[in-house]
Amino acid sequence: MNPLLKKLQPYPFEKLRALFKGIEPRAGFTPISFGIGEPKHPTPALIRDAVIASLDGLEAVNPATQVLPVSGSREALFALAQKVVDSRGTDAAGPPIVLCPNPFYQIYEGAALLAGAEPYFVNSDPSRNFACDYSVVPDHIWARTQLLYVCSPGNPTGAVLTLDNWRELFALSDSTAS
DSSP states (O other), rough: OOOOGGOOOOOOHHHHHHHHTTTOTTTTTOOOOSOOOOOOOOHHHHHHHHHHHHHGGGGGGHHHHHHOOOOSHHHHHHHHHHHHTTTTTOOOSOOOOOEEEEEEOHHHHHHHTTTEEEEEEEEEGGGGGTTTOOGSSSSHHHEEEEOOOOOOOTTTTTOOOOOHHHHHHHHHHHHHOO
């Protein structure tokens, strides 16, 4: 058994399920689930049409090296960390780092821990429309960073990173790579 499993926190939806145990909705009201994001509706025609219209652009994708078939986003986010993170460490002192936005999707933390990395959380900033300010991450953390999860639109705020936010992030990554 992987000893890193002891580092994992209980999954929030298990906690939520326990909180709801025995609670019945008031008569005459239909409950609205704000729980786990499982699709319950068909894909809107606008999205389906945009995907179909873009299929010709997939000719440049190599399915053997550039496609990861998964059952859902959690599996993909977890598998990505297991593939990308080198748990033998970095040139800098300390274990590898996985940068995560905060609030965060719990799979970021679990994937980092089970890959042998240390999660480092960057708080969303209300003054930046809830985008994270990655410029506050210390250089010694960037030096150990092997993976950065960016969530746009952000969950739970729904905030979308602006082009300037992306430019700042890529400029930081360029300056820390050297």
